[in-house]
Amino acid sequence: MTMEFSVGRASQKSIANSFMALQPKGTKWNAFSWVALVGNYLLMMFYTVVTAWMFIYLYKMVAGDFSGQTADQVSSQFGQMTANPLLQIVVTALVIMLGFFICSLGLKKGVEKINKIMMVCLLAIIVVLAVYVCTLDGADKGLEYYLVPNFHNLVYDANGNVILGEVLFAALGQAFFTLSVGMGSMAIFGSYIKKERSLFGESVSIALLDTGVAFIAGLIVIPATFVYPTKDAATGGPGLIFETLPNIFNHVAGGRIIGAFFFLFLIFAAMSTVTAVFENLIAFGMDKWGWSRKKSCVINCLALLVLCLPCILGFNVLSGFMPFGVDASGAPSTIMDLEDFIVSNNILPLGSLVYVLFCTLDKKAWGWNQFLTEANQGKGLKFSNKLRVYCKYVLPVLLIIFYLYGFISKIFPTLLA
Numbered sequence: 001m002t003m004e005f006s007v008g009r010a011s012q013k014s015i016a017n018s019f020m021a022l023q024p025k026g027t028k029w030n031a032f033s034w035v036a037l038v039g040n041y042l043l044m045m046f047y048t049v050v051t052a053w054m055f056i057y058l059y060k061m062v063a064g065d066f067s068g069q070t071a072d073q074v075s076s077q078f079g080q081m082t083a084n085p086l087l088q089i090v091v092t093a094l095v096i097m098l099g100f101f102i103c104s105l106g107l108k109k110g111v112e113k114i115n116k117i118m119m120v121c122l123l124a125i126i127v128v129l130a131v132y133v134c135t136l137d138g139a140d141k142g143l144e145y146y147l148v149p150n151f152h153n154l155v156y157d158a159n160g161n162v163i164l165g166e167v168l169f170a171a172l173g174q175a176f177f178t179l180s181v182g183m184g185s186m187a188i189f190g191s192y193i194k195k196e197r198s199l200f201g202e203s204v205s206i207a208l209l210d211t212g213v214a215f216i217a218g219l220i221v222i223p224a225t226f227v228y229p230t231k232d233a234a235t236g237g238p239g240l241i242f243e244t245l246p247n248i249f250n251h252v253a254g255g256r257i258i259g260a261f262f263f264l265f266l267i268f269a270a271m272s273t274v275t276a277v278f279e280n281l282i283a284f285g286m287d288k289w290g291w292s293r294k295k296s297c298v299i300n301c302l303a304l305l306v307l308c309l310p311c312i313l314g315f316n317v318l319s320g321f322m323p324f325g326v327d328a329s330g331a332p333s334t335i336m337d338l339e340d341f342i343v344s345n346n347i348l349p350l351g352s353l354v355y356v357l358f359c360t361l362d363k364k365a366w367g368w369n370q371f372l373t374e375a376n377q378g379k380g381l382k383f384s385n386k387l388r389v390y391c392k393y394v395l396p397v398l399l400i401i402f403y404l405y406g407f408i409s410k411i412f413p414t415l416l417a
Contacts, residue, residue, distance in 0.1 A: 001181050001203040002383055003359040004352075006374040007366070008190025009199065014283030015040075015184025018191075019358065022366045029365065032354050037284055039183040039347035040277050044304055046311040046336045047277070048099070050238070051270040052091040056081055057242060058263040066250045066259075071228055074250060075243040082315035092308050099274040100301040103282055104294055118268025123213065125265050129258070130219040133227070133248065142223030165416065169405050177344050178210055180276070182351030188280045194378070201380025224248045241266075311336045324410060345406035353399040360392040368392070 008014075011021035015037070020030040060066065066074050081087065133139055155164045180186060193202060221240050228247035249259030278300065285296035314321065314335030324333035324341075359371035368388055375383045409416055 001179055001186055001206065002200045002375050003355045003371060004181055004184070004186040005190035005193065005199040005203060006359065006371050007355060008184075008187030009193055009195075010366075010370070010374045011187075012191050014188045014191070014280060014287045016284040016287035018184070018187050022370070023358075024364065024366075027364060029354070029358055032351065033184070033284075033288075035347060036182075036184040036351060037281070039343055039351065040185070040280050040284075041304070041307060042339050042343050042347070043183070044096075044274065044277055044281075045307045046339045047270070048095050048274060048304065048308055049088060049092050049311045049336070051095045051267065051274060052088055053081065053238070053242060054263055054267045054270055055091050055095065056087065057246070058260060058267060061246070061249065061256060061260040061263055064256055066246050067256065069250065071247050074246050077246075078238065078242040081242075085312055085316045088312045088315075089309070092312060093305055095271075095274065096301055096304050096308070099271060099278045100282075100297045102271070102275050103278045104297045106293070118265070118272055122265035122269045125258075125261055126213070126216050126220060129248075129262060130216050132252070133220050133223050136223070136227045138227045139223035142226035143219075145226070146218055146222040165405060166409065169402065169409065172402055173344055173406065176348040176352065178214070179207065180273070182348040182353075182355065183280070183343075184351075185276055185280050188283050189276070196378045198378045198380035198382055199375045200383040204381055220248075221245065311339060341410055345410060346403070349399055349403040349406065353396060353403070356391060356395050356399065360388070360396075 007018050007022065011018040013021050015033050017030070017033070019032060023029040060077070065077065134143060154167055155162060157163045176182060190199065193199065221244060224244050224247070225240065228244060228251065245262070246259065249255035249262070252258065281300045282293060282296040285291040285299060286293060291299070310318070311334075318335060319332070321335065322332045323335070323338040326332050358365045360368050362368060368391075372383060372385060405416075
């Protein structure tokens, strides 16, 4: 993240031209900009759909659709929603247009100002929910499962198969995804960070805040699956948000109101990611082709209105297309899984490798000294020069191993069995 921030701040450009502004003559690092552009589009092709689900569930909460229903009845509403392509298309279109409208206001007036308000509201309600859930009968078992280390289960599954590699890959994959490193999203924000702040200090703060929020969210979701178990809770994924949590709200006093606020603030969090990536897409058009902000917003908006369709139709009309077959639990894979695989298992780790090499290779790239100078400008934690050997020789190898494991585990899973 520090390296991506540095490239953005030093170049004062988006991913479209950030490498071009810093790369030595005769090198072609800027070719990666097109890969990053594809990655940003792919991410939004399914992330906007998930955000639309949150809007739909906000409406369901306000309308009282879950009132008086059993856990399985609440759970079934998620499948009913994904089976309805028209509903998802309409709401996803609204999400996309809202995101580009916010971005059309500019970074300061739109993205930054609105995101600050949204994040504070989300943090407040998840703390309240975490405290409440942890006091419910049966939550203690969920807390034990969540907080007490179980190294046997970390290494082996229920059948005695070694899963340590899978666990480590999942954790690293989550880190890449939640911080959005490797596709230029952080570079565009790095270009707006003032020289008065050291970039390593900013990166550490972001990582700690991100991890803290995720930890608190775990205090809500994991104990809740023990208090109100549903048939799909054990498999994780969207079911934890769209099946388990509505059951919590269904059993508490004022749950309809609390649930509505929860999904409202969850929408805030999702929209912060949407607007961040949209900003990257908008800046690409502005930097690469000289478009105005409004023109770039309109063109990208129209493009995503079409590009989001495969993900939506993958749950209904195109559900017969299962790119990765079925998983161990028998659940079919979808077009969303394919899009997520391309982004999370390929573009993010390979993009991160590009940034690491660009910041550590001398003569043929930007180089270590230039990176270190940029990263350590201003007040805050400094990036130690002692990390040079690690960053130049160890980190690239780790990234390559991470990429290969993710690719093989998805495409040739029998090789790791």
